[in-house]
Amino acid sequence: MNPVPTLVDASLTVNAGYATLRFERDDLRNALTGTNLINDLCDTIAWANANKAISTLIITGAGKAFSSGGNVKEMRDKQGMFGGSQAEISASYRNGIQRISRAMHNADIVTIAAVNGAAVGAGFDLCSMADLRIGCEHTRFGETFINLGIIPGDGGAWFLQRLVGYQRAAELSFSGRIIDSKEALEMGILLECVATEDLMATAERYAQDYAAKPPLALRQTKRLMKLAQRQELGDFLDVCADVQAQCHHTKDHHRAVDAFVNKTTARFEGN
Template identity: 55%
Template sequence: MSVSTSQPPQPVLQDALLTLEGRVATLTLDRHDVRNALTGTALADDIVAVAEWVNRCDEVSVLVIAGAGSAFSAGGNVKDMANRGGDFAGDVAEVAGRYRRGIQRIPLALQAVEVPVIAAVNGPAIGAGFDLANMADIRIASRKAKFGETFLNLGIIPGDGGAWFMQRLIGYQRAFELTLSGRVIDAEEAKEYGIVLEVTEPEALMEKVNELAARIAAQPPKATRLTKRLMKMAQRTELKDFLDLCAVFQGMCHNEPEHLAAVNAMLEKMAK
């Protein structure tokens, strides 16, 4: 019986765009009319659908998340908050259930993505939009980008898991200060704190992101996915157990055709 090598079709998205080129999938949040708000739109559904598709599609080695328009993402829809409508309507149990069925699916889905994720932060990333950027493995920002964990300014908490992600990214003390002050910082300050890897001119953002994505995508794809799994598991695994896992993953890599191909390519390069 033959084994099918067909790849899963791209998901049908409502409020975002998806392209795949050179093993790099680019998900563009496309609700610039509401500054790519993650509530009151279908963006949460779209992000989750793409995250799940990436894990099933062997043709993807990198996922880039970008925002259309002037903002990366404004987070929650403040008008809905004011009207106690949309995702924010109802009593405690109703709101909690809507969070679990809605925006909280994003961190769970992105945390499970098997390939490197790069956030191309073109403009403001505020509230849940800031948290979305922090769910990526790498952030590259335009000089027009701004970042703010602004939930307390509105009398709410980071309900999408932002407090979990940020302190793992930059440490408890700085994450605490940014979260409790609710202040908005520019791209250079974000780089100083280690939130973003690099800051570019606005017109150069996607070129820089795509350059990095292409370099990662050129690596052997199966080993790339295993390496990301190791990087994630290193954060929560004791050293002895982690080394046991490394040994098994290394055995898997040594038995993959892509390993021998990479070794031969290196030997040919050395011989020149």
């Protein structure tokens, strides 16, 4: 396994088959701008993609918030990525917060957001980019950009409507309102809503389950699900046939079949 990345504003815990990234800037409600969390998150995803022993990445926040998104004080003072000419701000978005969107969308590993508290603005969008979202009674979501006279500059409108459909995404984006964990569960934003003390254990249960699956097949399954969103059926079926042929030639496939037939537990090696 490659060495873990050096993180500044987050911590990384590595377990058998999965890792947990925790934002450690509770003093700024884990804001993604004005901190090093963009670099920390993108570096961690790159590290996980390169490590075949990692199947899942859990993302959560320390303290009361998952992430407050953009640092509003920096917006007020026109500092950091919010300062400069229009061209400079545009470049700051491309080279800053939008790196998260690309990294999350291109993540080979399964991503789980364990939403420990408020996730608003870019924090909500980050959750929308994850494969799964687990919440608790303290979870709150808000697509709040409109309240500040701006738009989801991280591409959140692209992710949110794919998660909940156009109509619900439009209502959340036009109103900028905050929703609680109950409404988020009803909308399908949350897969599960559990007691606060059970949040991480629940996320880890999913991670441990995926870590026990054949690693190559798991990553290929995720890639195909992403590809299915933008390909016509005929083209997609052609890709599936080729990928399936590759899977049939892996040793993990043979291990899985033998275990199924012999009613034993297979140990997969990612080959």
